[in-house]
Amino acid sequence: MKRSLTLAMLLALSLAPAARAANEADYKAAYAAAETASKEAAGMRNQWTVTVSALAAAKKAGDGGDFDRAIAAAKEAEALAKASTFQATSEKEAWKAMEIR
Amino acid sequence: MASSIRVRATSNGDITEVQTLIQHPMDTGLVKDAKGELIPAHYIQELKFECNGKDVFVANWGTAVSKDPYVKFSFKGAKKGDDLKISWTDNKGGSDTITAKIA
Amino acid sequence: MKARIALLLGSLGAALVAFAFASPRVVAADKVDPVTDAKAFQNFFFQKFPDVKHEDFVNGPYSMNEDMKRQWREKEEFPPYEFALDAGKEMFATPFKNGKTYADCFPNGGIGIRQTYPYFDEKEGKVVTLELALNRCREANGEAPYSYVKDEMASLTAYMAFTSRGKPMDIRIPDDPRALEAFENGKRYFYTRRGQLNFSCASCHVQSPGQRIRAEILAPALGILNAMPIYRSEWSGMGTTSRRFVTCNSQTRAVPLEPQAEEYRDVEYFLSYVANGLPISGPGARP
Numbered sequence: 001m002k003r004s005l006t007l008a009m010l011l012a013l014s015l016a017p018a019a020r021a022a023n024e025a026d027y028k029a030a031y032a033a034a035e036t037a038s039k040e041a042a043g044m045r046n047q048w049t050v051t052v053s054a055l056a057a058a059k060k061a062g063d064g065g066d067f068d069r070a071i072a073a074a075k076e077a078e079a080l081a082k083a084s085t086f087q088a089t090s091e092k093e094a095w096k097a098m099e100i101r
Numbered sequence: 102m103a104s105s106i107r108v109r110a111t112s113n114g115d116i117t118e119v120q121t122l123i124q125h126p127m128d129t130g131l132v133k134d135a136k137g138e139l140i141p142a143h144y145i146q147e148l149k150f151e152c153n154g155k156d157v158f159v160a161n162w163g164t165a166v167s168k169d170p171y172v173k174f175s176f177k178g179a180k181k182g183d184d185l186k187i188s189w190t191d192n193k194g195g196s197d198t199i200t201a202k203i204a
Numbered sequence: 205m206k207a208r209i210a211l212l213l214g215s216l217g218a219a220l221v222a223f224a225f226a227s228p229r230v231v232a233a234d235k236v237d238p239v240t241d242a243k244a245f246q247n248f249f250f251q252k253f254p255d256v257k258h259e260d261f262v263n264g265p266y267s268m269n270e271d272m273k274r275q276w277r278e279k280e281e282f283p284p285y286e287f288a289l290d291a292g293k294e295m296f297a298t299p300f301k302n303g304k305t306y307a308d309c310f311p312n313g314g315i316g317i318r319q320t321y322p323y324f325d326e327k328e329g330k331v332v333t334l335e336l337a338l339n340r341c342r343e344a345n346g347e348a349p350y351s352y353v354k355d356e357m358a359s360l361t362a363y364m365a366f367t368s369r370g371k372p373m374d375i376r377i378p379d380d381p382r383a384l385e386a387f388e389n390g391k392r393y394f395y396t397r398r399g400q401l402n403f404s405c406a407s408c409h410v411q412s413p414g415q416r417i418r419a420e421i422l423a424p425a426l427g428i429l430n431a432m433p434i435y436r437s438e439w440s441g442m443g444t445t446s447r448r449f450v451t452c453n454s455q456t457r458a459v460p461l462e463p464q465a466e467e468y469r470d471v472e473y474f475l476s477y478v479a480n481g482l483p484i485s486g487p488g489a490r491p
Binding site: 042045046047048049050052080083084087088091094095096098099100101 | 241244245248391392395396397398399400402404406407410454457458459461467
Binding site: 107109120122124167168169171 | 281284440
């Protein structure tokens with residue numbers, strides 16, 4: 001599972017627009033997507049601290065006008081949030097494997 | 102409020118063993134609080150143990166000593182029932198004193 | 205050569221068969237059976253550490269490491285939680301503004317009852333911890349509640365634990381489906397992986413007690429709450445069970461729940477129940 005998480009994160013990061021400079025609309029869209037994903041994780045009571053800080057970093061960079069950095073951080077936050085919801089979903093059954101019987 | 106000093110002094114033949122626990126924040130002046138403001142330095146500067154009017158242990162401390170410091174040492178020349186006076190003063194002018202009987 | 209390949213394939217096949225046999229165990233047994241669970245839980249630790257006396261598990265890392273145990277014995281002669289204990293004793297005896305005291309809120313005047321907490325409140329349908337009961341007592345008497353994690357709350361529980369030292373943990377699960385659900389919910393919380401580091405409580409405290417995590421020695425999950433509250437040198441202060449759960453969560457990079465969240469209360473219920481019979485050793489001192 002760990003490997004697939006890393007791959008998913010790399011994939012999400014590599015999809016960030018590289019050719020042109022990012023603008024505010026791109027940032028807003030990326031931030032909104034990340035926020036939705038992180039809210040879903042929080043709703044499952046499985047938020048990660050790193051998601052929260054990546055989201056905060058995105059907001060800070062976006063407010064400062066550095067949209068390239070803001071989008072990168074937002075994408076990272078989104079990938080982390082999705083990884084945490086994946087974890088919460090798979091653990092619904094997987095926890096039993098750890099149980100002492 | 103109870104005393105900030107806990108002490109246990111036991112005599113074993115010629116040697117008296119002393120254990121002390123002192124309640125004190127020992128702030129270094131380098132740490133920030135939750136609001137990000139520096140906590141001003143507040144630490145014990147002098148700690149003194151006197152027995153029968155004689156200093157048996159004097160420490161000049163700085164900020165490097167931990168919060169709620171613990172001291173253990175032993176000395177010669179006291180007997181059961183003697184008074185052991187412990188006192189400290191800190192950099193803000195605070196102080197405390199206690200007198201314990203050697204058991 | 206051929207023989208070797210055949211052997212390899214054969215053993216691979218055997219491993220697969222073994223796996224197929226092993227995996228149904230994982231999903232089976234969904235019925236909630238706290239008695240069997242507690243027995244299995246205790247046996248696991250008793251077998252893993254045959255040299256550790258049963259009642260010694262409540263001393264956490266000190267039961268796992270001889271050097272630490274010697275240091276701890278010396279420390280216990282002059283324990284760092286002593287100030288909190290004295291403060292707690294004084295607070296416990298001091299009446300509220302309306303003249304009542306904590307003793308009025310608890311059975312037996314609050315003395316020697318720590319081992320029965322947390323309990324399942326059948327009226328409310330929820331688990332009630334000692335910290336929760338203390339704050340409810342304050343609020344019922346018109347006082348502001350304390351922080352759940354340290355200071356006053358830890359001092360009060362330190363005193364209450366001290367009056368119960370040596371008494372065996374005695375958690376009951378009433379014949380109520382909601383109580384069984386709380387137990388099961390706590391068990392699930394205990395074994396569920398969370399945080400970016402993908403750790404469950406069991407990753408450290410079941411799989412690796414006695415091992416080092418950085419400079420610390422991990423405590424066994426069995427009896428881990430019997431020593432609460434604790435003075436931790438790392439915190440240079442006292443902390444309650446809530447504080448322990450919150451820091452465990454954030455260390456695995458999971459956002460902690462609010463202290464006394466339902467999940468925390470349930471996991472406390474589960475962990476305390478499986479430690480039934482082991483003595484209360486709190487307040488404790490930990491590195």
